Amino acid sequence: MIEPIGYNDFNDYGGYNKGVQLTFKNISYKVDNKNYKKNKKNENEKKKNFDPEIVEINIDNLNEKEITILNNVSGVIEKGELVALMGPSGSGKSTLLDILAQRKSTGKITGQLLVNGKEIGEAYKKYCSYVTQEDVLLQTSTVFETLKFYADLKLPGVSEIEKIKRVEKVIEDVGLTLKKDSRVGGVLAGGVAVKGLSGGEKRRVSIGCGLITNPSLIFLDEPTSGLDSVAALQIMKTLLNLTLKGVTVICSIHQPRPEIFELFNKVMVIIKGKMIYSGNYILEYFESLGYSCPNNKNPADFCLDSAVTIGKSSNYLNICLQWEKKWEEELLNEIDYPPVNVDIPKTSSWTYQYWILLNREWRGFIRNKGNALSRVITAIVIGALFGSCFAGLDETDSDVQKIMGTLFFLTTGLMLSPFSMITLFLSGRELFNSERASKIYHSFPYYLSMMTVELAIEFFVSLLEVTVCYTLAHLRWEVGRFFFAVLVYSFIHSLSTFFISSLANLTGTSDLTFSYASSLSVIFMLFAGFYVPTNELPKAFGWLHWVNPAFYGYSSVVINQFQDLPLKCTDEPCKFRNGNQVIEYYGIEDWTKGSAFGVLVAWSTFFYSLSYLALHFLHREKR
Numbered sequence: 001m002i003e004p005i006g007y008n009d010f011n012d013y014g015g016y017n018k019g020v021q022l023t024f025k026n027i028s029y030k031v032d033n034k035n036y037k038k039n040k041k042n043e044n045e046k047k048k049n050f051d052p053e054i055v056e057i058n059i060d061n062l063n064e065k066e067i068t069i070l071n072n073v074s075g076v077i078e079k080g081e082l083v084a085l086m087g088p089s090g091s092g093k094s095t096l097l098d099i100l101a102q103r104k105s106t107g108k109i110t111g112q113l114l115v116n117g118k119e120i121g122e123a124y125k126k127y128c129s130y131v132t133q134e135d136v137l138l139q140t141s142t143v144f145e146t147l148k149f150y151a152d153l154k155l156p157g158v159s160e161i162e163k164i165k166r167v168e169k170v171i172e173d174v175g176l177t178l179k180k181d182s183r184v185g186g187v188l189a190g191g192v193a194v195k196g197l198s199g200g201e202k203r204r205v206s207i208g209c210g211l212i213t214n215p216s217l218i219f220l221d222e223p224t225s226g227l228d229s230v231a232a233l234q235i236m237k238t239l240l241n242l243t244l245k246g247v248t249v250i251c252s253i254h255q256p257r258p259e260i261f262e263l264f265n266k267v268m269v270i271i272k273g274k275m276i277y278s279g280n281y282i283l284e285y286f287e288s289l290g291y292s293c294p295n296n297k298n299p300a301d302f303c304l305d306s307a308v309t310i311g312k313s314s315n316y317l318n319i320c321l322q323w324e325k326k327w328e329e330e331l332l333n334e335i336d337y338p339p340v341n342v343d344i345p346k347t348s349s350w351t352y353q354y355w356i357l358l359n360r361e362w363r364g365f366i367r368n369k370g371n372a373l374s375r376v377i378t379a380i381v382i383g384a385l386f387g388s389c390f391a392g393l394d395e396t397d398s399d400v401q402k403i404m405g406t407l408f409f410l411t412t413g414l415m416l417s418p419f420s421m422i423t424l425f426l427s428g429r430e431l432f433n434s435e436r437a438s439k440i441y442h443s444f445p446y447y448l449s450m451m452t453v454e455l456a457i458e459f460f461v462s463l464l465e466v467t468v469c470y471t472l473a474h475l476r477w478e479v480g481r482f483f484f485a486v487l488v489y490s491f492i493h494s495l496s497t498f499f500i501s502s503l504a505n506l507t508g509t510s511d512l513t514f515s516y517a518s519s520l521s522v523i524f525m526l527f528a529g530f531y532v533p534t535n536e537l538p539k540a541f542g543w544l545h546w547v548n549p550a551f552y553g554y555s556s557v558v559i560n561q562f563q564d565l566p567l568k569c570t571d572e573p574c575k576f577r578n579g580n581q582v583i584e585y586y587g588i589e590d591w592t593k594g595s596a597f598g599v600l601v602a603w604s605t606f607f608y609s610l611s612y613l614a615l616h617f618l619h620r621e622k623r
């Protein structure tokens, strides 16, 4: 027999009241029917060949522009209650939980949500926790680091020692003391597998993240899924102990074993988007409807089986109406709203969020050794390859074309290398969406920290590649010009990173990102000014180089290389006697290296902002 785990030694660091009463009235949720037009067409076809003998589907339902997922759902959850949300698969449990936790950002939600009888405000999410059904965790962090990250962001103003104590207590409560320093593990973006926790252990880490702040209201979407029966009971007892402190806990749950089912103070049953019962006498209620639980049957299994049967029966709508009537006429009037205001927990500042996120981002990069090493090795190999192909160039008119080629291939090499980051951007986005929905940080510090680490790496990679290539190819090796070239190349690299991350954030899929990014990169390369000098472009395409960021990067390094450079003539007639003639030949004499670099920086800023805005506003949730 597992002993319940106490929370008595937890301090209320946030200083806010534990536990709240939550009332939801007439909640409905509708989404656009994406198949509306297709269904309408099919319906017309069916009407043409209508045969009442064989048509079974309800044509009217397929025909609606909006699909109703939840329909007029109401209920009350008292302070300190442990509530089970039950129903057949697809009945709307997770959707209701998402709406109660204010995590739905798509579809049309109507109805009222009250905390202690008052409309919920902006701070609502700060005193609730939500534990998702899927475990979205950073694979490279340890159990301790994962929980400490939540403690750092969600417990501002609490001392380091207290935060560590809190983290260790939660780790103990979710039964992971022996795994405290194990990595979470999983498959990293790019396919590298990191050994780590089992599925059930990850579940416990996710639950621990929800418990770290000692919240007033906890929502858990199927907290016991993936756990063995002992671990499931242990987790549920942990939750029960929280409720004894007054915390309100709501879980969606499928088929709990009888010992777990007994722990719940209240059961809510949803069938096909409608509530049919909410209370603590579920078996008696089903009996009154004519469904009796056999003695030897698990009551949770019985409830679910009965719910499935009711959903299919012709009496379903009557049962729903009967419950709605009971709610309107009896239960609603019996609600006793506690006269307590909920204190709002503090939030950490953006600078602090940035610092914590930066640390995590950097740790993630260092621990993803395969990625870090491959980027460094690729930079050295590519730099050496270009440098060797054009090795020992002289400052002569006959080597001008080769020098132009070296500069161009360095530019394109650095433009193409961020393609390998597509999966990294998209997998990071899943974690970001999950953490943002919990309101633990703002998107801006997240994006800034991610890009700070990326920019630092890119500067280092560019420095390596340019140093190797410039040394071997004998490009203009003066301190000022060399470092200017490194700066331009690292901006070309970052611009391409921002460009690809914009596409990833706009499209949300790796296939589309790859396809758009590769097509546009080819256009960028074609009109960069190497293959065809800008003044020789056909008139119809002449404008293209003006809107081509690669043109500005390439022009900047070409001017940096050739400006005021005397060239030796190897053959007569001599094509170029000095570098300025080269600059003129390529049609970029109106630019200085500084002005072209300035436009490159402006393009980088544009893609940086576009990528951030797409991250902030698009693809918030999968469903």
Ligand SMILES: Nc1ncnc2c1ncn2[C@@H]1O[C@H](COP(=O)(O)OP(=O)(O)OP(=O)(O)O)[C@@H](O)[C@H]1O
Pocket (backbone or CB within 6 Å): 031, 069, 087, 088, 089, 090, 091, 092, 093, 094, 095, 096, 106, 107, 252, 623
């Ligand atoms: N945004 C959406 N667009 C279209 N359909 C949706 C959307 N959100 C939910 N649904 C549909 O609503 C139904 C209820 O989904 P929900 O995930 O809430 O069910 P559930 O009871 O939690 O199921 P399960 O127990 O299998 O997790 C499902 O059929 C789901 O496909």
